Amino acid sequence: MADYTKEFLMMTKAYEASGGDPASLSDGRIAGLTVSHRKILRSNDAPGVRIDGEATPTGVKAKITVDPGANVEYPVHLCFGVLPKEGIQEIVSEFHVGDGAKVTFLAHCVFPNAVKVRHVMDARIHVGKHASLQYSETHYHGEEGGVEVLPTARIVVDEGGTYRSLFKLVQGTAGDLRIDYEADIGKNALCEMDARVYGKRNDSIRVKESLYLNGEKSRGLAKSRIVASDHCVSEVVGEAIGNAPGARGHVDCLEIVKGKDARASAVPRLLVVDDRAKLTHEAAIGSVDKKQVETLMARGLTEEESVDIVVRGILR
Secondary structure, three states, rough: OHHHHHHHHHHHHHHHHOOOOHHHHHOOOEEEEEEOOOOEEHHHHEEEHHHEEEOOOOOOEEEEEOOOEOOOOOOEEEEEEOOOEEEEEEEEEEEEOOOOOOEEEEEEEEEEOEEEEEEEEEEEEOOOOOOEEEEEEEEEOOOOOOEEEEEEEEEOOOOEEEEEEEEEEHHHHHHHOEEEEEEEEOOOOOEEEEEEEEEEEOEEEEEEEEEEEOOOOEEEEEEEEEEEEEOOOEEEEEEEEOOOOOOEEEEEEEEEEEEOOOOOEEEEEEEEEOOOOOEEEEEEEEEEOOOHHHHHHHOOHHHHHHHHHHHHHHHO
């Protein structure tokens, strides 16, 4: 029991360092799941939310169910992490949000000491008819760049449903990060995916977001804001496929290159199958705005401090 308590306290400290509220991991009113490496440290249900978790040899399987019609009062808090310098963690998860339900998730993935850590997230997400799911995910991978993170999500949004996600990694290094999200969007449904990453040192970043607009008057947005500095290499692939009348999709990519050795590429892919669908995209790759940097330097900041403020403003 002492080891459990010690590990839970260490996870809450890492959770707090990544921007989370540690008190939320112990609040009995809040549904949540805390996983350290291959251990489930805490699993808590709440009215309208049921969490079923099972430890595996390489990580955890979890199924989270939100009852039809439930309006979940508090955000569901998820915390996944590996505290040692080395390790493998595989999370296989299912999210089922019942018809007409409304829920918000706050997730944090923390690897504060990573030297050789591999984290795999395989998620299946189903948003029912006229239901709403908001998923905010914050990562902290430590300062050494010794982490490989592979998050994959397959999302289905039924008629009239709404799914919004935010992936954010702006502190520490990214390591080897490969995001692959794909959404099947139904009639009158909405899906918005937003990724914001600050790459440093020898980080390698690849973001792929795909919108399949399969329902009549479905709507989708794939948005990314990536900063590549030092020797970082980044690639963004944004896809939108218009398969239904009245479908609307937009791909929005902005990448900032900071330093002569960083590299960035953007690949928007649009495919119209139904000629009554409309797809658009905008992609921009450039450097930090010099006028903004000069304005901040005139107020007494160094060039490095000024550039950092501008970059964090882009990622805000």
